[in-house]
Amino acid sequence: MASVTMSKQFTKDIDVDGSLKNRAWDFVRKVMNDPTAPGLHIEPIAGSRDPRVRTGRVNDGYRAVMFLVRDDPEQAYVLAAIKQHDDANRYAERAVLRTNPVNGVLEVLEDIDEQVTGTVSASTPIARQATEPVGPLASFQAMEFEEIGITPRFAAAAIAAADEDALLDALHGAPSWQADVLLSVATGIAIEDALENVGVQRLDKVPRSTDIDTALAQPGSQMDFVTVHSDDALREVLEGPFEAWRTFLHPEQRQYAERRTYNGAFRLRGGAGTGKTVVAIHRARALARRSGSRIVLTTYTTTLAKNLARDLDALDPSVQTGGPVGSDGVVVRGVDKLAREVLYAVDSRVFEKIDSPLLNAGPRGLSPLGDVDDRNLWQDVIDQAGVDLPPELARPDFLRSEYRMVILGQQIDSSATYARAPRPGRGTRLGRAQRLAVWSLVETYRRRLAMKRQASFPELAALAAMALDTHFELTGERLADHVVIDEAQDLHAGHWRLLRALVAEESNDLFICEDSHQRIYGEKVVLSRFGIAVRGRSRRLTLNYRTTAQNLSFAIGLLEGHDVTDLEGEPETMVGYRSLMNGPAPNVVACSSMSDELDEVAARVKAWQTDDALEPHTIGVLARSARTRDLIQRGLTDRGVPVHAVVGDESWTGKAPSLLTMHRAKGLEFRKVILVGIDENQIPSIRALNGMPPDERDDVANRERFLLYVAMTRAREELVLTWHGKPSGFLDPLPTDRGESR
Structure with missing residues (x-):
């Protein structure tokens, strides 16, 4: 028997090639059961920097790179990577597994100059430049980072990085805790706070130990390593597409x-x-x-x-x-x-105690009223009542919101109570006469619901x-x-x-x-x-x-300069948000017509589909409305690019790109995303804004801005925005010069 600890890199290597998953699972299981089994071919590497390094046969083309960290009473291995045969041997020669001598975090590093069991000595302080420093970390010295356990080459490269893109490149291959701390500090977070966020402490606060189990108990280690103790635990990590959130x-x-x-x-x-x-x-x-x-x-x-x-x-x-x-x-x-x-x-x-005509007979037979039917019912009530309200107030959207936020939100049951009730969160002021007119509509609406034994979702x-x-x-x-x-x-x-x-x-x-x-x-x-x-x-x-x-930077730019309050009523900020992933800049494409825009989208999707490693459903084409979604589907089909319209609560993982509205995309992610129709009529939606009271328009416009932010952040790797006509005003502050025109 052997104890096996897997690194995040090991699981990522498996996920790159789906055909490896079963062989990797079989390999790890055999190592756990009997690491001396002849088919594993676990061998040391001559001349390696770390004498504990081994490689093992996964299949004819791939080998696992691993470290034998304990031989008694049972063997214990740390699996660092799976690579093609020659690449695995080269990596094994350079790789070092160490317990960080400053804070005790377990790390796998390549080409480090320190001894495996040695301590990190602070670098000579870098002389301050005569000119102003350039780059997000240029004002720091390498010594400041090395003192907290950052590997010297990562500290030096991070300080030399001229911008955020260069910083991300510099951190490639760094242990997760190091990359997170350096990027956090680059966003303005104090070094001590960044260390606290990743649960890393200096050795004067934690026991000094090189024991593997002690190192693995460190929160910083758990960002990159997981120990599996059984076949079931192994299956949880490796079965299906690897998702780091389940493990690390x-x-x-x-x-x-x-x-x-x-x-x-x-x-x-x-x-x-x-x-x-x-x-x-x-x-x-x-x-x-x-x-x-x-x-x-x-x-x-x-x-x-x-x-x-x-x-x-x-x-x-x-x-x-x-x-x-x-x-x-x-x-x-x-x-x-x-x-x-x-x-x-x-x-x-309960139903004998509640004074509501909807529940006097209990819930049986009480049916929910859908959004469209509810809106139509309010319109019927308005049309038949003939109340004296300004046009911007005699609208289903305004009345539904007033009913939901104020009347139901405060459990108001009489006109007298409504007449003096506060209306927090409502932008439009209502005088007494207007409140009485609104209440008259509410009473008619409630009678209609009771007659039909129906209730809107807010009512329920x-x-x-x-x-x-x-x-x-x-x-x-x-x-x-x-x-x-x-x-x-x-x-x-x-x-x-x-x-x-x-x-x-x-x-x-x-x-x-x-x-x-x-x-x-x-x-x-x-x-x-x-x-x-x-x-x-x-x-x-x-x-x-x-x-x-x-x-992320592109999407955050959409929100800059716009006040947002949270659920405590306090200002919310985007300061400090960061990502450790690097990729291409978003591409913003202005088209000459709808036909031209569809040509552009079709060409992008076709090009992406030539990548055999890209599953078709991980391409997302997003539209503001269902009407635009359906138009895009017809246009792409005509151009030989079939897409699947995702509607309702369907979970689509089929053999065609996903086409859906921005609202439907909430909670989802795609490797590549095209946002179609980002023009002045659709974002913000003219339909959503038309007829809104002036005091309510700002909040509606904010929700439209938030919707575009949600859509932008569905993309894991590549993001493209297209439009024809005039672009959305929301794009004004964004660096659209990175894009192109057709």
């Missing part, structure tokens, strides 16, 4: 996900791609491992909820899921579906919240012990009342993940208005795992 959590992510106790609600903020959803899934798993816990894992849409359920199962199939609301284990639901289920889960006596959330509170009054019980919420920025007032009523106000009650820069559905809310106190229990993730630094 950032120390910050692990800290927030696995913390034993939060003294109340906790809020985790972070930009697109920073891993908030990953933390939410790991948090639900950690809570589920505590006996008897009833956890609800929820998010804004059914599609996103299905993604959460799929990923939770991939993370840990042993977690109990699938039960009804109120059962042990993890219940994963979209928040609107959750509201409907709650009405069936509460004590039946409000009713479920009342039912939960009444259930508690009758039974003294809540239906959940913990609630974990993803994409929290898109929830409305009724949702928050529902979630607050679902769980008792105590430690570990609500775990909230949000990014206010991705608020594309809901209006602005402040959690304290719903009895949810998170002040002092709020943290921010800043390392992006999805998007290249070039795409």
Whole structure:
């Protein structure tokens, strides 16, 4: 038997070539069971820098590079890489496995000058330049970084980097903790804070040891290494497409996900791609491992909820899921579906206590009213009532929002209460006469709903919240012990009342993940208005795992100069966001006509599809509206480029590129993305802005800007934007000179 620890690089090498996965799994399993098996051919490399290095046969063309770190009482190996035969031998000659002498973190390095077991000596201070330093780290000295354990060649190269692109190139091959610290400092984070974020301490604060198990216990080591103890654990790491989030959590992510106790609600903020959803899934798993816990894992849409359920199962199939609301284990639901289920889960006596014509007979027979039907119902009410309201107020969009945010959000049940109610988050002022006119429409709307035994989704959330509170009054019980919420920025007032009523106000009650820069559905809310106190229990993730630094910088530029407030009503910032991934600059292409634009998109997609390593569905073509999506599908099909329109809650992994709206792309990622139709009529949507009250237009325009930001950050590697006519005004501050014209 042998102990096996795999590096992140080892798993990445496997994922590059899908044909290697089964052979790699077989190789590792054989090493764990009997490393002396003759078919493995585990051999030392003559003249290697590290005498512990070995290579082993994976198949005829590939060998694994590994280190024998312990031989008694059982062998222990660290697997560093899988490479083609000759490349593996060359890499094995240069590679060194070491415990960082400054902080005890386990590292694999190439071509280092220090002795394997030696200590790092500080470099001679670099003389200050007479001219102003150039580059994000040019004002530092190598000694400052070497003193915290940064490898001298990475410290020197980082300081010499002239810009962020050069810095990313300089950090290629660096251990994850080193790259993260250097990039964090380049964004303005203090060195000590950057070290704390990755859980790295200097040796004067941690025991000095070269023991492999001690080194692996370091949070910084766990960014790059995982030990597997069984076939099941190995299968979890290697089966299916490798996804680092299942195995190599950032120390910050692990800290927030696995913390034993939060003294109340906790809020985790972070930009697109920073891993908030990953933390939410790991948090639900950690809570589920505590006996008897009833956890609800929820998010804004059914599609996103299905993604959460799929990923939770991939993370840990042993977690109990699938039960009804109120059962042990993890219940994963979209928040609107959750509201409907709650009405069936509460004590039946609840409906005798609630004064609502919709629930007098209980929930059976009460059907949800879809978005389009709800909008049409409001329009019918407006047309028939003939109330005296300005045109910008006598609109379904305004009235639906007023009803959702103010009337349902505050559980208002009379015109007198509405006449004096505060209206936080609403830009348009209403006089008393206007409020009475609005209330008259609300009463008609409610009567129409009661007659048909229908309820809008916001109405269902409000009713479920009342039912939960009444259930508690009758039974003294809540239906959940913990609630974990993803994409929290898109929830409305009724949702928050529902979630607050679902769980008792105590430690570990609500775990909230949000990014206010991705608020594309809901209006602005402040959690304290719903009895949810998170002040002092709020943290921010800043390392992006999805998007290249070039795409991230481009997307952040879209938001610069635009004030954003978070769920505490405080200003939110993008300062400190960074990515360790390098790639091409976004390409912005101006076209002469719609036909020309479709030609451009077709040519791009065809070119990408010549790459055999690129799975077709990982190409994403995104449009602002369903109408534009359908037009693109017809145009590309005519040009010999069939694409698959992803609609509803479908999960598409077929043999054609994915075509979908920007809203539908929320929560997804693609290797390559084209955003089509980024012109002045579609972004921001003229339809969304037309007729809005002046005081409401800014918030609608902000949501349109956030939508484009969401779309931009779906791209992992390559991002292209196209338009014809006049470009969207949102592109004005962005470096469109990097693009081209057709």
